[in-house]
Amino acid sequence: LATTAASYLETLNPEQRRAVEHGVTADGHVGTPLLVIAGAGSGKTNTLAHRVAHLIVSGADPRRILLMTFSRRAASEMSKRVERIARKVLGDKAAIMNEALSWAGTFHGIGARLLREYAEQIGLNPAFTIHDREDSADLMNLVRHERGLSKTESRFPAKGTCLSIYSRCVNAETELEEVLGASYPWCAGWAAELKELFAAYVEAKQKQNVLDYDDLLLYWAQMMSEAGIADDVGGRFDHVLVDEYQDTNRLQSSVLLALKPAGRGLTVVGDDAQSIYSFRAATVRNILDFPGQFSPRAEVVTLDRNYRSTQPILSAANGVIDLARERFTKNLWTERASSAKPRLVTVRDEADQARYIVERILENREEGALLKQQAVLFRTSSHSGPLEVELTRRNIPFVKFGGLKFLDAAHVKDVLALLRFVENPRDRVAGFRVLHLLQGIGPASAQRVLDHMSDTADPLNALCTLPSPPRTGDDWTTFVETIGNLRYSEWPSDLERARLWYEPHLDRIHEDAEVRRADLVQLEQIAGGYPSRERFLTELTLDPPDATSDQAGVPLLDEDYLILSTIHSAKGQEWKSVYVLNVVDGCMPSDLGAGTSAEIEEERRLLYVAMTRAKDDLHLVVPQRFFAHGQRSQGDRHVYASRTRFIPEKLLGLFERTSWPAVSSGPNMRGPSQGPRVDIGARVRGMWR
Ligand code: ATP
Numbered sequence: 001l002a003t004t005a006a007s008y009l010e011t012l013n014p015e016q017r018r019a020v021e022h023g024v025t026a027d028g029h030v031g032t033p034l035l036v037i038a039g040a041g042s043g044k045t046n047t048l049a050h051r052v053a054h055l056i057v058s059g060a061d062p063r064r065i066l067l068m069t070f071s072r073r074a075a076s077e078m079s080k081r082v083e084r085i086a087r088k089v090l091g092d093k094a095a096i097m098n099e100a101l102s103w104a105g106t107f108h109g110i111g112a113r114l115l116r117e118y119a120e121q122i123g124l125n126p127a128f129t130i131h132d133r134e135d136s137a138d139l140m141n142l143v144r145h146e147r148g149l150s151k152t153e154s155r156f157p158a159k160g161t162c163l164s165i166y167s168r169c170v171n172a173e174t175e176l177e178e179v180l181g182a183s184y185p186w187c188a189g190w191a192a193e194l195k196e197l198f199a200a201y202v203e204a205k206q207k208q209n210v211l212d213y214d215d216l217l218l219y220w221a222q223m224m225s226e227a228g229i230a231d232d233v234g235g236r237f238d239h240v241l242v243d244e245y246q247d248t249n250r251l252q253s254s255v256l257l258a259l260k261p262a263g264r265g266l267t268v269v270g271d272d273a274q275s276i277y278s279f280r281a282a283t284v285r286n287i288l289d290f291p292g293q294f295s296p297r298a299e300v301v302t303l304d305r306n307y308r309s310t311q312p313i314l315s316a317a318n319g320v321i322d323l324a325r326e327r328f329t330k331n332l333w334t335e336r337a338s339s340a341k342p343r344l345v346t347v348r349d350e351a352d353q354a355r356y357i358v359e360r361i362l363e364n365r366e367e368g369a370l371l372k373q374q375a376v377l378f379r380t381s382s383h384s385g386p387l388e389v390e391l392t393r394r395n396i397p398f399v400k401f402g403g404l405k406f407l408d409a410a411h412v413k414d415v416l417a418l419l420r421f422v423e424n425p426r427d428r429v430a431g432f433r434v435l436h437l438l439q440g441i442g443p444a445s446a447q448r449v450l451d452h453m454s455d456t457a458d459p460l461n462a463l464c465t466l467p468s469p470p471r472t473g474d475d476w477t478t479f480v481e482t483i484g485n486l487r488y489s490e491w492p493s494d495l496e497r498a499r500l501w502y503e504p505h506l507d508r509i510h511e512d513a514e515v516r517r518a519d520l521v522q523l524e525q526i527a528g529g530y531p532s533r534e535r536f537l538t539e540l541t542l543d544p545p546d547a548t549s550d551q552a553g554v555p556l557l558d559e560d561y562l563i564l565s566t567i568h569s570a571k572g573q574e575w576k577s578v579y580v581l582n583v584v585d586g587c588m589p590s591d592l593g594a595g596t597s598a599e600i601e602e603e604r605r606l607l608y609v610a611m612t613r614a615k616d617d618l619h620l621v622v623p624q625r626f627f628a629h630g631q632r633s634q635g636d637r638h639v640y641a642s643r644t645r646f647i648p649e650k651l652l653g654l655f656e657r658t659s660w661p662a663v664s665s666g667p668n669m670r671g672p673s674q675g676p677r678v679d680i681g682a683r684v685r686g687m688w689r
């Protein structure tokens with residue numbers, strides 16, 4: 001074992017190896033706490049995967065390892081990596097891996113699982129359903145309405161703002177007044193009403209047995225403050241490991257400390273220069289304060305060799321982050337030499353930006369690079385609009401991360417709301433959503449139905465025995481019949497039942513019913529991968545599949561497709577070629593007027609995150625004008641733009657600067673309707689068919 005074990009450790013550099021082996025002993029393998037803090041691409045995630053594999057190879061029980069990552073995708077990639085490494089060493093003995101890392105996931109996902117398990121002990125009904133942000137905003141709105149706070153003349157904050165304020169108070173564990181003063185000064189006059197509203201919102205959620213995203217952390221943290229339960233939960237795990245620790249908030253760190261108060265078996269990794277989630281109350285203090293929270297202090301390992309990017313890309317990224325006001329991690333170096341500097345490309349507008357990128361992508365594709373090895377990144381989801389149009393025109397398939405989700409589509413939400421309503425009939429947001437679909441049911445009658453149900457011990461039964469409300473006709477009868485069937489039908493066949501019920505409504509509501517029907521069939525296929533309705537609803541709500549070029553579908557795994565992603569969602573990933581859209585003031589940093597200096601600093605880190613995703617090839621595109629809201633909607637106007645302030649004059653030497661199309665053709669000479677001079681795409685279009 002020792003010789004083979006050495007082989008995977010030998011791929012690591014000395015610091016990485018120190019982190020991997022830290023505290024791994026023969027007597028239980030539980031060491032003092034460990035922090036790995038290092039820059040982008042230095043192998044933090046890789047080190048974490050090796051550490052988990054090393055623990056398992058050294059005898060740790062994978063079922064007693066808790067691994068928390070930024071997304072479910074990251075968790076499953078990490079599990080696969082761990083398994084690959086461990087299998088090489090353990091071979092047949094790797095049967096243990098069959099149950100490998102059953103506790104790998106996001107903070108929210110793990111929280112939901114533990115809360116269901118401990119529900120009885122903490123007075124929670126384990127059948128709770130989870131509200132996504134949109135549902136939460138809808139419920140906030142309902143409550144706001146009930147409290148008479150939604151009248152437009154009162155200028156009370158909008159539902160989304162109310163939810164953001166509430167969320168920040170919860171996640172930052174901060175008093176309302178303080179949050180208002182620091183981040184929402186224009187709402188400060190409403191403190192008393194907001195307090196009342198939030199109390200009513202919390203009460204409504206409890207009465208309806210729903211939890212929102214924030215509750216998953218909040219309830220978990222509360223649960224961990226019960227000594228008996230904390231010992232029990234903490235005792236289930238010998239090791240707790242967290243990736244991307246710089247983007248956790250105070251609730252998350254308090255959960256972590258409650259799990260492992262002495263820090264034994266605790267490992268966190270992260271990079272303060274990549275902290276980009278302060279709008280969700282993430283705080284870089286978590287990572288900086290980590291070592292001192294334990295006695296003796298946590299072991300700290302820093303890594304300074306980057307394995308991802310070529311030297312010119314790294315130098316440019318270092319240049320950008322060097323100008324940051326505060327920074328803990330030091331500059332990176334790499335042995336990946338290259339003569340190609342990252343490109344800073346000036347284009348006329350977003351249409352040219354899209355054409356430029358498509359041409360580069362097709363060129364790369366001709367040279368043998370898969371679409372999957374290339375990614376286009378942007379600050380805000382709406383910025384990719386013109387590019388999506390161009391990609392669709394050229395038949396280039398893509399998947400978009402961090403944008404509008406499959407599940408956000410109205411028809412998908414309708415069907416899921418029906419399932420959620422059956423799962424938890426006290427969930428009023430779901431209830432309103434399905435009742436609204438019925439002919440003859442308006443807000444007032446929907447409310448009457450829901451009120452009638454909520455006062456009973458068996459709400460679905462109460463619903464089914466209600467006399468049919470006036471003017472609902474067949475719609476009501478079919479609805480009640482479906483509810484009755486769904487209560488007792490087998491998973492996942494209930495999804496088909498729900499679809500069949502929904503189809504007449506679909507035809508009535510939507511003109512493109514055909515396309516939407518295909519989505520619903522696809523939803524059934526996705527559902528097939530989940531063991532139960534409850535798991536399906538929970539996991540889809542927490543981490544929904546991403547939208548693709550085929551309307552809202554999910555691509556087959558073996559297909560080749562381009563990645564479009566917000567920078568936030570690109571965290572931790574890497575691609576051979578990376579294109580960054582709209583590297584201009586107004587996009588990066590975004591909102592110029594409102595930005596405090598802390599916010600501007602965060603935007604700088606965002607650009608750093610974007611640049612450090614690239615391995616071989618980086619293009620920062622600077623359109624000279626762009627649409628302020630990313631869409632050619634009415635009222636959205638062209639804004640003239642200049643290069644982002646994060647790349648000042650003195651950094652220009654780090655880039656190869658070009659204009660596209662080549663200056664000789666004169667970017668201002670061509671009319672707006674003119675296409676590219678050479679349509680390279682036409683040559684290779686056949687490849688995508
Ligand atoms: P980020 O900050 O972006 O999350 P990271 O620090 O987590 O980056 P990884 O994603 O783990 O970095 O690694 C970056 C790349 O470097 C990966 O392709 C990884 O396989 C490679 N790598 C890491 N360590 C080594 C090593 N010792 N030898 C060779 N390649 C390595």
Ligand code: MG
Nearest residue numbers: 044045046572
């Ligand atoms: Mg990483």
